[in-house]
Every structure is written in C-alpha cells, then in structure tokens.
Amino acid sequence: MATYKKNNNRPNRHRDNEQLDDAQETRLHQESTTAEVFDALDAGANRTEDWVKRNQKIIIGALIAIAVVGLGYLLYQQFVKAPNEKKAANEFFFAQQFFDEAMQATDPKAKDSLFKVSINGGKGKYGFKQIAQNYSGTKAANLAEYGMGMAYMRLGDYNNAINHLKEFNSDDDIFGALAYGNIGDAYLQQKNNAEALKYYIKAFEHSNNDFVTPLYLKKAGIVASLQGKKEDALKYYERIKEEFPTSEEARTIDILIGKISQ
Template sequence: MAIYKKNNNRPNRNKHVEEPEEVQEAHLHQESTTAEVFDALDAGATRTEDWVREHQKTIIGALVAIAVLGLGYLLYQQFVKTPNEKNAANELFFAQQFFDEAMEATDPKVQDSLFKVSIEGGKGKYGFKQIRENYSGTKAANLAEYGMGMAYMRLGDYTNAINHLKAFDASDDIFGALAYGNIGDAYLQQKNAGEALKYYIKAFEFSKNDFITPIYLKKAGLVAALQGKKDDALKYYQRIKDEFPTSEEARTIDILIGKISQ
C-alpha cells in the first residue's frame, strides 16, 4: 500500500490569503478593461438601434427595391423577353423565306425584288430591317443582321453588306466564319485587297471546319499571292494540303503551290 506523506506546507483552502498589491491592481485593471469593453459594446448596440430606428424607412425602402428589381427581372424574362424572342423568330421565318425564294429564282429582276422584300418586308410581314429594329436584343434580331448583310451582298450593295455583317454577333462557328468570309468578299469587290485578306484570315481562324476553312485558306492564298506575299500564300496553300487533303480545294492545290514556288 502506498503511503502519502502529509504536506504540512500546503496552504489551507479555507483560509483567506491576501493577494499581493500588484496582483490586486492587475485584477482591478482587467475588470475595469472588461467593463469598458462591455460598455462600448452596449453603447455601439444602442447607437446601431438608434440608427436603424432613424433610417428604418430607408432600409425598408432599399429592401423593397431589391425585391422589386428581382421580381421585375423575372417578370421581364417571362412576359417580355420570352414572347419577344418567339415573335421575332416567327417574323424571321418569313423574311428568310423571301430570301430563300430569291436564291432559287432564275430571273435576275425577280431575284433582286425578292432580296429587297427580305430586307424591307412585304405582304404584311416584316423584313430583316424591321426585325432588327423592333426586336432589338433578341437572337432573331442578330440573325437578321446576317440575313440583311447577305441580301445586300446579292444586290451588289457592298458597303451595306459590310456594315450589317460586321454588326452580326458571330458566336456560332459556321455563321461566324461565313460572316467574316463574306466581308472579305465584299472588300474584294470594292478592290480593297488588304481588308479582304484580313477578313479571309479572320474567317479561317474563327473555327476549323472541313468545308469552310479550306475555302478561306485558298482565298487568302490567292489574295496574298496577288499582293506579292508569296511566303504567306504558300503557307495557306500548304495548310490545305496537309490539314484538308480530302477537300475540294485540295484537288488543285499542288498547281497553286507550283505557281508560287516558281
């Protein structure tokens, strides 16, 4: 059995022991500091409550405004934007129909007339121009810019074609490349080879497509060659040969490469 020796030096827990003066001062200081902190918190809380009471109407007004804005956005999406998109798409169908009829027409006069109707509207239906103006911000309005640009291209109005094709938001890989390529064609019609080459490059860089990319690589090569930029032309032609060997453009690419290499 272990025997513990009583420690007679242990202080009596029940006996009051007077703390040194420095310790008492430290405790008093701590208590004073703690009281000051709580007083400051109480004062801050009071000031906050007072401020809330004073600005209660403003706060409530701001919260209501936020709620109204959120509700307004939802209502706009449901009752304004969505119906606008639907109506614009319906109108675009008829404008595109006029454009397609023009493309199929064999009489040049009839063709030009239908292209103009696709732009200006007719038979009680909107053309590309009205869709763009009346349904601004919709996908159909953006596509109307493209349609209008292509209609002006067919009418030989290259300045308007360029303006509308540039206004088109080219997010789709196919339409984006075609928009840039047609801008290049319009500039070439205006004898502006420098801008034409710039947009042909934009067209084949916009997306890699087995059908579209080699077309604009070839056009870029032809224009570059005309400008005396043989190294650039050879680079574009070689890409067709290496990357798109089954394309229509690749069938005669060796002939073009041979001409450049002479």
C-alpha cells in the same frame, strides 16, 4: 453581443507596480489589454447599430428596389421577350421565304426584286429590316441582320452588306465564320484587300471546321499573295495541305504553293 465583464477581484491597475512580482505584472498587463480590445469591439458594434437605426428606411428601400428589379426581369422574360421571340420567328419565316425564292430565281430582275422584298417586306409581311428594328434583342432580329447582309451582297450593295453582317453575332462554328468571310468578300469587291484579309483571318480563326476553315485559309492565302505577303500565304496553304487533306481546297493547293515557291 459579447461584452467584457470587469472582474472585481482583479489587481488594481493603479496599485504601485513596485509591489508586484513578475507574474502579477504580466497578468495585469494581459487583463488591461483584453479589456481595451473588448471595449473597442463594443464601441464599433454600437456605432454599427446606430447607423442601421438611422438609415433603416434607406436600407429597406434598397432591398425592395432589388426585389422589384428581379421581379421585373422575370416578368419581362415571361410576358414580353418570349412572345416577341415567337412573333419575330413567324415574321422571319416569310422574309426567309422571299430570300430563298430569290436564290432560286433565274431571271435577274425577278431575283433582284425578291431580294429587295426580303429586305423591305411585301404582301403585308415584314422583311429583314422591320424584323431587326421592331424585334430588337430577339434571335430572329439577329438572324435578320445576317439575312439583310447577304441580300445586300447579292444586290451588289457592299457597304450595306458589311454594315449588317457586322451587326450579326454568333458563336456558331459555321454561321459565325460565314459572316466574317462574307464581310471579307464584300471588302474584296471594293478592292480593299487589307480589310478583306483581316476578315478572312477572322473567319478561319473563328472555328476549326472542315467546311469553312480551309475555304477561308485559301482566300486568305490568295489575298496575302496579292499583297506580296508570300510567307503568310504559304503558311495558309501549307495548313490546308496538312490539316485538311480531304477538303475541296486541298485538291489544287499544290498548284498555289508551286506559284509562290517559284
């Protein structure tokens, strides 16, 4: 630590200033100011050292706590989360199988029964609900929320469909947009056009994709038209025509534009 060393050859501070010339007065002032600065630095440093000495147990304890938390996180990732991800993925495979069988079934009763099994589980296997509850925080649990939402949609239980689809989080261009779009579909089934339009807009704003974007632009246009928002509807339709001319939705878009323009 730097300490100001007094100079015994320096002019006496208490000497009569009237006996000093201008150069001596200037040097005396500079030396006095420098000494005060270094004295202040020394005092501050000493106070810091004293504080560290008094609180060294607390400081060491805090550093140990930080190290323990970091180690705990690494251990959690390796010995808890990774195995849970694997178990959850295995369980999800069977729940998804029941869902796929339901989609392929032609008998309405069998279809509904399989959708319910995909949600609640069966044959000793978890359904989407148990996966979401027992493996919270895993990728499979997140996908289970989406699967549950879609199963409830097929069963006509739109409240549960909305609740679970809202729990699903994805930055994926397709799945993220589909989740929003299906929430819009569920609200539309409930005759809640305002919420349906809001989620259709969320769906096409989620990504710029040749598959989902024109689909939900068209749905947003139809619902906006039902609400009397013809300018908004026309804007959505024109975007399909200009940006997605080869899409399935573009094939009949001129008809929808013509209806609004009448």
